[in-house]
Amino acid sequence: MGLYNINEDKVTAAVNSIFDRIEKEGNPQKICTCSQCRTDTMCYVLNRMEPHYVVSNRGLARIEKEAITYQQKEADIVSLIYEGINQIHHRLRPFATHSNTEEPCEIEHTPAFMVPGIIGRIFNGMNFAPLEEAQIELRREELLVSMVDSNWQNPYNLVRSIPGIFTFLPAPLPATSKGIHQKLGFSLSIKASGFEALLHSFEVPVMSEMLRTTFFSMERIFRLPDMYMFPSGEEELPV
Ligand SMILES: [Zn+2]
Incomplete structure (x- = not known):
């Protein structure tokens, strides 16, 4: 069922x-x-x-x-x-082949870091309810990170029908060859009206491989820890 x-x-x-x-x-x-x-x-x-x-x-x-x-x-x-x-x-997908033959992936012979989909959840720290409205920016080295295509947004705005959940799918990053292990640093900046802004930095381990044209897969997901936002102006609670 x-x-x-x-x-x-x-x-x-x-x-x-x-x-x-x-x-x-x-x-x-x-x-x-x-x-x-x-x-x-x-x-x-x-x-x-x-x-x-x-x-x-x-x-x-x-x-x-x-x-x-x-x-x-x-x-x-x-x-x-x-x-x-x-x-x-x-706005055709720049990385897609647009061919009807169901060729699997490695058509492009370019090494790249395929960044996994990034998923996180934001809650109201006072009552643990998922937030309904917030704007989340994903940045790398201060710059907004480009997404694979226009179906993905950065900044991401929470939607009421999926409260508290945000997702990003960054575009692949160029690599000099395949098989390089690296940790990519990202930062999230979350703003919601009435709440203290939240900054969260994290690293995503990636390995360079040949550029593929299918980006999203449930097996390639980086889950962030749950995040809690607190009303602005609130006194810090004693621990
Ligand atoms: Zn097409």
Whole structure:
């Protein structure tokens, strides 16, 4: 029994059918229809819709029941898809191959430090509830760190639907050869209104390897310790 977002199937099917149609009609606008760009478009649309979770074994009944309400949303999905295609078309992932052959990764022969996804959580130190609003900046040597593509934000703003959780996926950093072990220093600066600003420095161990085009993987995640913020102006509590 798992959680399941019924919008995923809807959006996946709709995006594929629109891209297939673009290909069939000769693609006069030369839109990239590779699997990466399709996934990016799905991601764009899903991030702009309310997720619609169901418990998987009860999902079908729920879909049936809500099919009617859904008809009206269909048009919104389609217009979001076109908006997404337009956005992604103008900001193609610089590191992706944009080829439809499912070539595994090492197409580029450039050594690089592949930085893992960075995940952290922020809580209100007074009541241990996850914070709903905060802005988090990821910096390295004072500069804001570039993300792999425009689906990832830096600074990251917490979203109400996922309280307290922030994520970053830094772009790979150039390396002189593969197999070099290094610790990359980063710092986080967290600001939330009504709270004392928080600074946290940390190091991520990395090893250089040949640049790959798939960046995000659940196996490559760096989890930060939970962080707690305290209201500004509060007296320090005696320990
Ligand atoms: Zn593409």
